[in-house]
């Protein structure tokens with residue numbers, strides 16, 4: 001079932017969109033099934049769960065973090081994390097840079113932009129995002145690479161609302177990408193990945209649809 005879901009999704013989204021399988025709340029057995037189907041890109045939203053899963057699963061999995069990252073936890077994931085999609089402050093970015101350097105690594109980062117109407121979700125405003133990029137430039141952080149933007153649309157049945165939010169992020173991405181060498185626009189989950197792709201997403205983060 002999981003294997004079929006993954007191959008169906010891959011076919012549907014095409015080769016220009018990366019599929020990140022969100023393994024949060026799933027058992028090791030379920031994740032192994034996805035792995036055996038050839039999936040190597042996985043994401044978790046909590047550091048503790050990420051560390052446990054990394055320990056229990058094969059070494060060639062490429063891990064992304066998609067949830068809020070507390071500064072005191074950066075050191076635990078810096079040795080192996082491939083991409084942190086939830087950068088929302090310059091302080092956090094500097095810390096990631098410092099810990100990446102300590103491990104002799106370069107860590108890919110996405111800036112999380114708040115596009116949803118919900119208050120509870122983390123992320124930068126558009127203005128804050130641009131400020132952060134400018135600050136990062138002046139600091140010359142050598143061990144991180146800002147690859148693009150990540151956003152989550154409102155959890156709403158109103159397709160017009162969701163689309164407007166995705167388009168807003170696409171507009172910001174297009175404005176920033178040339179100058180900053182961005183190549184990743186991460187938006188879209190199980191319920192809205194098709195709409196996200198139609199709005200320019202090239203990385204979707206899918207959980208429930210893979211494991212159902």
Ligand SMILES: *Cc1c(COP(=O)(O)O)cnc(C)c1O
Nearest residue numbers: 022045066189190205206207208
């Ligand atoms: C849980 C989660 C997803 C995946 O959600 P599904 O609806 O299960 O596909 C994607 N992105 C983030 C940031 C998440 O927390």
